[in-house]
Amino acid sequence: MNAPFDSRLRRSLRANGLAALLALGACGPDDIVMAPVIDGPAPGSDAAAFPDLDEVVLTLAREGSPTDLLSATFTRGDAIELRGVPEDDGLVLHMTGRLNGGDVAYGRTCAFSLGEGEPPSPHLWFARTVKWADIDASPAAVRRGGRAITYRDGSVLFAGGDDETSQPVPGLDRFDPHRGVLETVASLTSRREATYASLGDGRLVVLGGIDPLTLQASPRLEVFELDTTLVGRVEGLDDVRLARAGASPVTLSDGRVVIFGGGPVGGAPFDTPVEIAADGAAVAIRDLAATMAVPRRGATATRLSDDLGAPVLVAGGIDRDGALITTAELWRPLRESFAQGFAPVMRVPRQRHEAVRMPDGSVLFIGGIDAAGEPVRAMELFTIDGGFVEAGMLPPGAGLLDASITVLPDGRVLVAGGRESPQGEPVLSAYIINLDPLDGSVDAVTTDRIGRARAGHAAARLCDGTIVVLGGTGTEKI
Numbered sequence: 001m002n003a004p005f006d007s008r009l010r011r012s013l014r015a016n017g018l019a020a021l022l023a024l025g026a027c028g029p030d031d032i033v034m035a036p037v038i039d040g041p042a043p044g045s046d047a048a049a050f051p052d053l054d055e056v057v058l059t060l061a062r063e064g065s066p067t068d069l070l071s072a073t074f075t076r077g078d079a080i081e082l083r084g085v086p087e088d089d090g091l092v093l094h095m096t097g098r099l100n101g102g103d104v105a106y107g108r109t110c111a112f113s114l115g116e117g118e119p120p121s122p123h124l125w126f127a128r129t130v131k132w133a134d135i136d137a138s139p140a141a142v143r144r145g146g147r148a149i150t151y152r153d154g155s156v157l158f159a160g161g162d163d164e165t166s167q168p169v170p171g172l173d174r175f176d177p178h179r180g181v182l183e184t185v186a187s188l189t190s191r192r193e194a195t196y197a198s199l200g201d202g203r204l205v206v207l208g209g210i211d212p213l214t215l216q217a218s219p220r221l222e223v224f225e226l227d228t229t230l231v232g233r234v235e236g237l238d239d240v241r242l243a244r245a246g247a248s249p250v251t252l253s254d255g256r257v258v259i260f261g262g263g264p265v266g267g268a269p270f271d272t273p274v275e276i277a278a279d280g281a282a283v284a285i286r287d288l289a290a291t292m293a294v295p296r297r298g299a300t301a302t303r304l305s306d307d308l309g310a311p312v313l314v315a316g317g318i319d320r321d322g323a324l325i326t327t328a329e330l331w332r333p334l335r336e337s338f339a340q341g342f343a344p345v346m347r348v349p350r351q352r353h354e355a356v357r358m359p360d361g362s363v364l365f366i367g368g369i370d371a372a373g374e375p376v377r378a379m380e381l382f383t384i385d386g387g388f389v390e391a392g393m394l395p396p397g398a399g400l401l402d403a404s405i406t407v408l409p410d411g412r413v414l415v416a417g418g419r420e421s422p423q424g425e426p427v428l429s430a431y432i433i434n435l436d437p438l439d440g441s442v443d444a445v446t447t448d449r450i451g452r453a454r455a456g457h458a459a460a461r462l463c464d465g466t467i468v469v470l471g472g473t474g475t476e477k478i
Helices: none
Strands: 032-034 037-039 055-062 068-075 088-099 102-108 112-114 123-125 147-150 156-159 171-176 181-187 195-198 204-207 220-226 232-238 248-251 257-260 274-279 282-287 300-303 312-315 329-332 354-357 363-366 378-383 387-393 404-407 413-416 430-435 442-446 458-461 467-470
Touching (some): 147 195, 147 467, 181 232, 195 248, 220 282, 300 354, 312 363, 354 404, 363 430, 387 442, 413 467
Parallel strands (some): 147 458
Antiparallel strands (some): 055 068, 088 102, 088 112, 147 156, 156 171, 171 181, 204 220, 248 257, 257 274, 274 282, 300 312, 378 387, 404 413, 413 430, 430 442, 458 467
């Protein structure tokens, strides 16, 4: 019942007859009645759950707990509400729709607290499983080539990219699943191809990229934080060590951010990494006394586990002459050095690719462009013990470039949209990539197509497991 959606989007729709949380009478927990605010796809769409359902089940649990605190089943005509709700922190409300005895729809809230005072109104998205749908919301500016970053409260920030006039979009948009709204929360310095990463305390750092006026690498560092009143604050400073285009960031297990490679426009990539760490309300920038074997730009940097001191794999990208780099490097945070003698060779050297850590700690490489400038259909898998091995092919019709790559709650990977060639048209296809834990094989299985063809869009997972997508070529909505 609690299995999350593979892929869904939102369209705001208040269900008839549903109220917000109400505290009735006395303050005891037995007097609290919960009737969630339900959002869903437009009636008549493939993803819409109502009005076909036979039953709806509400279940309340603590976040991450397999034990239900409360559960109730409702049939047609019943008011959907849960009585006897306890006061507690980290509560999650699950909602399951049943038809002909099977579970066909699902939704859940983000975690919320219920205590003294005015109770919150838990917001959930409810739709048929493995279906896409539109949100009835438009961003302030359509962006192509932007980034989506999951913020610490489970919302998603959309940053960067170019607008319809090919100018950088300075606005930072936020989709809030707690309220079901998309809004602009801050303005950032205009730049292209900036580097984005999250500090351990949840703040977003934006650095480098290309200044659209000077066409040189920007030394600007900005730190974004959303306060309790939902007002965004941006603090900035300039540091020449961060004037990097094509840099590769990674957030370490202890919350520090390390920046690898990148460099001045038209110049050699930097060979020394830089560290950015939280220093109270400020940040501290520090050069790291280590040298990359091959300075590069456009690489991927992937932390191999969540353990303290987990190593980071740096792979792919191009050197100062624009040639693809065949070997990978391993950063060891506790020693602040690259592993000597470590130089595994990629099966297909590539750039503009994506690298995703899989549930077993391996790293899957998806898409990109090879040395001949052709899109790469072959996937490959990296492990410390085995190096790079072939991992099958993306199916015909899958986006090999400019697709969104999103890790689902169960560890599978969603590949949505993109192009099959550098000049190709955006595609509608979406695939789920799964790693077999027994034999290490990788499967790519088709799933519900996205609502409109997109390439260069941004996607991220919300706190309720939903995948939200914004922007891309030829689109004006989420």
